[in-house]
Amino acid sequence: MFDLGDLYQQVIIDHTKSPRNFGKLEPCSHDAEGYNPLCGDQLHVYLQIDDDMIKEVKFEGQGCSISTASASLMTEKLKGKSVREFEHLFEAFHEMATADMSEKPDEETLGKLAVLAGVKEFPSRIKCATLCWHTLKSAIEHSDKAAKTE
């Protein structure tokens, strides 16, 4: 049986209690607000992208352990990556969170993010893990919206 400990791994608890890159980024080149109306999770991501490189990324908001830890781990992973690498990671993460149980996550690409693979056993919690990724994607794709903060 899938154990609770597989979802709430120590890394996740740690990132919940002390989220990395938490706070506002001012100024920033891109930002977006993410909201899950079903559960009330709310987060704001901020990016500084120069020459297609993610120089800085931060987030703030409120949510459950899974959404906070996922956002924290995401920011840690993305700093210094190119937008192209982000897109690749987005696909890999999405795949991991929604794939069939039998499929092993692409740990080589995902690294520490693979600790979130457990969410797929908790269908009501998948969105908690993916909210930050979707928010970041929309921040990058709608750079016009972010232009006001420049």
Added chain:
Amino acid sequence: MGMPCDTEAIRSDFPILHQEIYGKPLVYLDNAATTQKPHCVIDAVRHYYEKDNANIHRGVHTLSERATADYEAARETIRLFFNARSKKEVIFTRGTTESINLVASSWGDTNVGKGDEILITHMEHHSNIVPWQMLCERVEATLKVVPMNEAGEMDMHAFETLLSERTKLVGVVHMSNALGTINPIRTIIKQAHAVGARVLVDGAQAAAHVAVDVQALDVDFYATSAHKMYGPTGVGVLIAKETVLDAMPPYQGGGDMILTVTFEKTQYNDLPHKFEAGTPNIAGVIGFAKAIEYINAIGLDAIAEREKVLLDYATQKAVAFDGLRQIGTAKDKACVLSFVMDGVHPHDLGTILDREGVAIRAGHHCAMPVMQFYKVPATARASFSIYNTEAEVDALFIALIKARDLFA
């Protein structure tokens, strides 16, 4: 009646309770979302589909006559339960939400105009907010909100101040699903009537716990759902004064709500059929009546007494639990223990408790303004019913300790 509840006997009436979740006995504490269904309700629905299924009010064959008789007998059972004056005052709907939308559309569009006011309370469920917002937008009326205090009780002084001759309707929840608060609806109705306003009471949460006598209350509209009263989902009722209903235009057009139809003009059917367009949820209505009979057999007084014992037991444990903050501590409340816990988000609590077999609700309970008031994004909510036991309350708190330890 008057006898204490035999919890073991009651539990044996509910087949769903006797199962394990992740190897642990199911502890169902999400009764404010929906209650479980006793054998008699499940059997009534099954019997209808196996023996009597037919469309009602039109067939001359035996099955149709049986189905019609059972459907109309159900209306009488429900009339009696709420003490409506006649069956004309008992309108079947899909549930509380549809009942409220019916009133907001049919009564609202004809009786509320520019500059008028609709008064609701801060603890309303979305279904008693949004239909009024939509009405106010349509007719350029204003929606006003009665504040509540930190305990989750309606501010009766503010209510009096907000009431005026501009108030056309007061919409108030009888019992709050998010907080458990029971509102003093008798006083509210009296005061509203004094300024000429109508009152709609949202009874979704209350009707299985508190006796409702619509005549004694003199309430204009009382809306509730079967599925929170041990009955099927997708069926509910609007009880309203015949004189008020008579003056209202139909809500939906279709079959069963007409007497004659020509392309030039349609003559509407009499009450209650005027408001029941189309083939209704016949099996649901029959199951609803069975659920009411089930409640009657135990007795609402006995139910209320037993549920109070359980709530008091749970509240005592909650008060003693380190880092737990109760949301909603009204003097007059029932069945609901809403709370937040230091260091553990309600959604994580929901998941962790589920793995212990304990089903609670985590979220905004479709009452986002209540969450905004307490400045919390969500709460965890355990809600109790007649089949719950003290041992199940213990299981809840043992699981809460586990959750706290996980994040310690």
